[in-house]
Amino acid sequence: LRQRQGPLIAIGGAEDKFRDRAILSRFVEMAGGASARIAIIPTASSLPDAGQLYVSIFKELGAATAEIVAIDTRHDAADQRLVEIIEDSTGIFMTGGNQIRISAMLGGTRIAEAMAARSREGVPVAGTSAGASVMSSVMIAGGRSGGTPKRQLARMSPGLGLIDSVIIDQHFRERNRVGRLVTMVSYNPGLIGLGIDEDTAAIIGADGMIEVIGRGSVLIVDGASMASDVHSGLDRQPVTISDVKIHFVAEGSCFDLEQRTVTTWRKESRARRAAQ
Amino acid sequence: LRQRQGPLIAIGGAEDKFRDRAILSRFVEMAGGASARIAIIPTASSLPDAGQLYVSIFKELGAATAEIVAIDTRHDAADQRLVEIIEDSTGIFMTGGNQIRISAMLGGTRIAEAMAARSREGVPVAGTSAGASVMSSVMIAGGRSGGTPKRQLARMSPGLGLIDSVIIDQHFRERNRVGRLVTMVSYNPGLIGLGIDEDTAAIIGADGMIEVIGRGSVLIVDGASMASDVHSGLDRQPVTISDVKIHFVAEGSCFDLEQRTVTTWRKESRARRAAQ
Numbered sequence: 038l039r040q041r042q043g044p045l046i047a048i049g050g051a052e053d054k055f056r057d058r059a060i061l062s063r064f065v066e067m068a069g070g071a072s073a074r075i076a077i078i079p080t081a082s083s084l085p086d087a088g089q090l091y092v093s094i095f096k097e098l099g100a101a102t103a104e105i106v107a108i109d110t111r112h113d114a115a116d117q118r119l120v121e122i123i124e125d126s127t128g129i130f131m132t133g134g135n136q137i138r139i140s141a142m143l144g145g146t147r148i149a150e151a152m153a154a155r156s157r158e159g160v161p162v163a164g165t166s167a168g169a170s171v172m173s174s175v176m177i178a179g180g181r182s183g184g185t186p187k188r189q190l191a192r193m194s195p196g197l198g199l200i201d202s203v204i205i206d207q208h209f210r211e212r213n214r215v216g217r218l219v220t221m222v223s224y225n226p227g228l229i230g231l232g233i234d235e236d237t238a239a240i241i242g243a244d245g246m247i248e249v250i251g252r253g254s255v256l257i258v259d260g261a262s263m264a265s266d267v268h269s270g271l272d273r274q275p276v277t278i279s280d281v282k283i284h285f286v287a288e289g290s291c292f293d294l295e296q297r298t299v300t301t302w303r304k305e306s307r308a309r310r311a312a313q
Numbered sequence: 314l315r316q317r318q319g320p321l322i323a324i325g326g327a328e329d330k331f332r333d334r335a336i337l338s339r340f341v342e343m344a345g346g347a348s349a350r351i352a353i354i355p356t357a358s359s360l361p362d363a364g365q366l367y368v369s370i371f372k373e374l375g376a377a378t379a380e381i382v383a384i385d386t387r388h389d390a391a392d393q394r395l396v397e398i399i400e401d402s403t404g405i406f407m408t409g410g411n412q413i414r415i416s417a418m419l420g421g422t423r424i425a426e427a428m429a430a431r432s433r434e435g436v437p438v439a440g441t442s443a444g445a446s447v448m449s450s451v452m453i454a455g456g457r458s459g460g461t462p463k464r465q466l467a468r469m470s471p472g473l474g475l476i477d478s479v480i481i482d483q484h485f486r487e488r489n490r491v492g493r494l495v496t497m498v499s500y501n502p503g504l505i506g507l508g509i510d511e512d513t514a515a516i517i518g519a520d521g522m523i524e525v526i527g528r529g530s531v532l533i534v535d536g537a538s539m540a541s542d543v544h545s546g547l548d549r550q551p552v553t554i555s556d557v558k559i560h561f562v563a564e565g566s567c568f569d570l571e572q573r574t575v576t577t578w579r580k581e582s583r584a585r586r587a588a589q
Contacts, residue, residue: 184486185510185530186561210460213489219561234461234551254461254551266566266578275510275530275563279575282558285462285495287551290542299555302542 043159045200045241049207049233049253050133050166054094060238060251061091065098067161067240068128073100076126078152080108080142081134081167091130100128106148114146123151128161131168137178139171140196149197156199159243166207169233173205174198177221182212189272190217193224200241203294206232209256218258223267223278226260229294237288245294247286254287259297319435321476321517325483325509325529326409326442330370336514336527337367341374343437344404349376352402354428356384356418357410357443367406376404382424390422399427404437407444413454415447416472425473432475435519442483445509449481450474453497458488465548466493467500476517479570482508485532494534499543499554502536505570513564521570523562530563535573 044067052060065073075095079088088105095103106119113119123129129152131139143149156162162172170176176196183190193204206218209232218230233239234253241247249255258281265278284299286292291301320343328336341349351371355364364381371379382395389395399405405428407415419425432438438448446452452472459466469480482494485508494506509515510529517523525531534557541554560575562568567577 184489184491184532185563210489210492213460213486215460215491216486216561219559252551254553256460264575275528275561277530277561277563277566277575277578279560279562279568280558281560282556283495284555284557285492285551285553286555287461287553290553292555299540299553302553 042243043156044161044243045172046161046163046238047169047172047205047231047233047241048163048165048238049169049209049235051208051235052165052238052251053236054090058094058098060236061094062098063250064128064130064161064163065095065100068100071099071101073128074126075100075103075128075130076122077103077105077130077132078108079105079132081136081139082132083134083138087132087134091132108142108148111142111146114143114148120147120151123148123155126155126160128163129155131164131171133166133168136167136171136176136196137194139167140194143197144195152197153199162199169207170205171196172199173203174201175204175228177204177206180217182214182217184213184216185275186216186220186223186278187273187275188220188267191220193221202228204228204230206230209234210253211235215256219278219281220267220276222258222260223263223265223276226263228260230258232256232258247292247294249286249290250288254285257284257286257292261297318519319432320437320519321448322437322439322514323445323448323481323507323509323517324439324441324514325445325485325511327484327511328441328514328527329512330366334370334374336512337370338374339526340404340406340437340439341371341376344376347375347377349404350402351376351379351404351406352398353379353381353406353408354384355381355408357412357415358408359410359414363408363410367408384418384424387418387422390419390424396423396427399424399431402431402436404439405431407440407447409442409444412443412447412452412472413470415443416470419473420471428473429475438475445483446481447472448475449479450477451480451504453480453482456493458490458493460489460492461551462492462496462499462554463549463551464496464543467496469497478504480504480506482506485510486529487511491532495554495557496543496552498534498536499539499541499552502539504536506534508532508534523568523570525562525566526564530561533560533562533568537573
């Protein structure tokens with residue numbers, strides 16, 4: 038694990054925006070609460086107003102400012118005014134959409150450099166759906182859902198590189214993506230796979246501890262002992278993959294990426310909810 | 314593993330019935346080919362003619378006889394003529410439908426005893442979908458699909474007991490059942506979970522070797538090192554489950570239930586198909 042200094046909040050998409058907003062308010066709190074200055078990057082989305090809903094939410098949740106960094110061309114991504122929004126931010130949020138739009142539009146630009154620099158300086162970076170996948174050095178670029186590992190399920194491409202050694206998939210149980218995540222890890226079992234359910238977040242600390250919050254769980258794929266025949270045969274045939282270790286981590290439990298093990302088991306969060 | 318003497322052919326449902334019929338013809342061959350006498354148990358289905366299609370197929374595939382053992386009440390299950398069809402069979406086939414219908418109708422009857430006896434004597438027993446799930450001592454009784462382990466996903470009940478120590482789920486990737494299989498295993502990690510895709514079969518030998526044939530793969534859940542909090546909390550909350558070992562086994566590969574490891578990796582089947 039070589040993660041930069043700041044925490045990453047990888048959200049599995051479809052996070053609650055209208056009720057208790059547990060994940061988004063946790064992000065605002067991590068970004069400084071009443072003094073938070075949040076930069077919103079809606080580039081993954083092709084919808085012109087994708088960022089506007091988040092501006093409203095982050096302000097309602099008490100952030101001091103929430104500004105959209107509107108980048109629709111690679112030229113925009115060198116705009117000094119936009120770069121300064123990032124440099125001045127205490128929290129960065131990437132919306133959902135298509136992660137290739139983010140990497141194709143931002144990769145190698147001053148905006149991407151400024152984001153990585155802020156992350157190194159300790160600023161929390163959050164992303165939902167595509168915005169979560171694009172955080173890692175190698176990301177899922179696309180591919181089909183469905184549970185049986187096949188090569189055609191997984192296409193990978195370079196992400197923003199805010200964290201090495203993980204690969205992040207989202208809408209995980211909702212879109213039945215176990216097979217494609219395990220297939221991606223089988224290409225290089227040095228990677229740890231994180232499959233994040235909707236309305237669920239993996240908060241990845243600089244120390245490699247993952248805290249899970251939200252309604253679903255995070256499936257973690259550890260391929261350290263894995264063997265497979267992914268290197269032979271045809272794209273549409275199922276592959277055999279043995280000795281994959283998986284962990285399902287729910288709210289209140291933590292996972293240590295270095296030790297590759299669950300270190301904390303939920304206690305209070307359960308008791309608290311049961312009492313409600 | 315305490316399996317009876319004969320092989321079990323657990324099919325994940327929706328096996329090919331009209332083209333190469335690879336799985337069904339393998340079963341006929343194991344039952345004796347041209348001298349096969351096949352007993353068809355359509356009890357899982359509430360459709361009156363569920364067995365008739367299989368009669369035609371098994372005859373087309375060269376079986377000497379294929380007879381329906383029509384049981385619609387527990388009284389039928391003591392019918393001497395029907396018991397004799399089982400006792401005289403060289404292969405037994407259970408259709409899909411609802412596995413509770415099979416266990417509720419046959420459990421503790423002379424038909425169930427005759428089936429277990431034939432299996433002990435070496436006769437292959439095949440089942441598709443519900444007919445596969447009902448083979449084990451403890452079976453999946455129902456529950457919701459979806460990838461995140463939650464207690465409400467899994468309900469279990471007693472099966473026919475042709476094999477101990479496994480629990481069989483079917484239509485596996487098609488219905489996104491990883492979460493419920495892992496949850497079932499977490500209740501008692503002494504069980505090994507088998508999740509079988511459609512048009513795919515796990516052929517379980519008396520020696521505990523599983524051979525996989527068909528279009529998809531078999532997901533095997535080994536909970537020996539598992540830890541979970543399934544024993545605490547609420548039914549609808551996700552559970553945390555760590556250190557689950559899984560294996561995806563595709564056609565041409567074999568898995569050893571005793572050693573809990575893939576022992577054979579596909580070679581010829583791949584090369585043969587690639588050449589087609």
